[in-house]
Amino acid sequence: MRQKLLLFFITLFLTMIASAQCDIVTPNYYEDFSVIPNECWEEADSGDAESGPMDIGSGSWLAEGFLNNGLSGAYRINLYLANKSDWLFSPEFDLSGGPFQVDFDFGIMAWDSSTTAGTLGSDDTVQLLLTNDGGTTWIPLLTYDENSEVSVEGEHPIIDLTAYSGETVQFGILASEGEVDDIEDVEVFVDNFRVRNLITCFEPIALNANNLNFTSADISWEEQGTATSWNIEYGVAGFTLGTGTMINGVTETMYSVTDLTNNTAYDYYVQSVCGEEYSNFAGPFTFTTTLQTNFDIDCVGDGSLTQDYCYGDGGATDPIILTYTSADGTPLNLTFNSKLHGMS
Structure with a gap:
């Protein structure tokens, strides 16, 4: 019992130290994760929803392009082997003056793919949790599991925080692989995290x-x-x-x-x-827009016409074909003046 209490107070103390790196935030708040590691976000390498984050200061959440598009701009974690349980947690927020909501971009992709959506393993979960007592307890707000279907374009979950109005809260995102070593090999993405006034008219x-x-x-x-x-x-x-x-x-x-x-x-x-x-x-x-490769010229009504046209070097395998048509059969006199880009 003494060991459990000691472990709890150590975890609570480390959580308080991590969140103290930044002042308590008053919404509206937006984080695009363009810089990772982020000075106001922390990681933890172990701990579940009951214990809270443990081994604070390191973890498997890394920088990656959202949904594997690019190399930066979002947090990403790979879920493959068993027993991983890693946290990503936010600064604290003062929810006085609400009501507020929390929303973010979320995606699950097959390993190293930007075109195939992934599915979590049989006991894998990704949760958004909230603490309103300084890390003593963590309340699940949203859970993804093996039955969750997330499209290849990702999704944008929105959670109403009206129930926590007037409180100081902190958010944790917990990615857990459970104890079963499934064959599923996926990457989970989080981006564009917002805490803001409750919205009733949503962006497309x-x-x-x-x-x-x-x-x-x-x-x-x-x-x-x-x-x-x-x-x-x-x-x-x-x-x-x-x-x-x-x-x-x-x-x-x-x-x-x-x-x-x-x-x-x-x-x-x-x-x-x-x-x-x-x-x-x-x-x-x-x-x-595409390159223009056909032109309709009214020489009778408009007289001579000057057309500026920028084109690439298609070469013999991919030639650029310009088509000029005389509607009434009158011969066309064409004069071309060309130059290389950046050269006269």
Whole structure:
């Protein structure tokens, strides 16, 4: 009994030391994990939901691109062998003045894959837990297990913290492999962790672009709330939100953007409209229009025409074919002036 009490107080003391590295945070709070290790987040190499984090200061949570896209910007842990039980835990938060919510990006991928979603082993779990008594007890808020299906695009769980309004809390993410050495070999990802005012109008998710042409693209998104219309803002990649082209009141989760410039990168953002409320803008999502390889020239109406065209070196195996058509059979006189990029 003495040993258990000693172990408990050592664990509680180490948890208090770790969380004391940063001041108690008053929401709204956002962490994108662009820098890992993060000075306000700690790891622990053992401990379960009953004992709390133990062996604080080291662990198997490492930097990786979210869903294996890139090499940094998210926390990731590999679950493969048995008996791993590693924590990632946040600074403390003062939830006075709420209500608040906690939300984050989450994904499970097959080992070293960015295209195949993973499934946890038979007794593997990943939990989001909360302590409101300085680490004495940890309360499960969300649990993923062998029955959880997470898409290849990941998901964005949102947990209402109204029940903890006025309290000081800390969050822990516990990845456990259990005692069974299953064949499942997966990577678990956490990114974009937020504690913020409770939202009733949610941002769109899963932004995408398809059917790219040299002057158009079909952009799409998914609604995670009850919005039935959306606002779009787009512009050349890198534009500042508020300075782009606005499209308001779109009533489908897909929109065809036209009158674009060929071979150009664009960003777009989407906002949900929920009656009198508006979500934050989701994005940016970046897409690039294709090279233009055919031209329709009205020489009768427009006279001579000068066309600037940027193209790559396709070579014999992938040639660039430019097609000019005379609608009435009148011969076309074409003059080409070309230069290498960066050279006259």
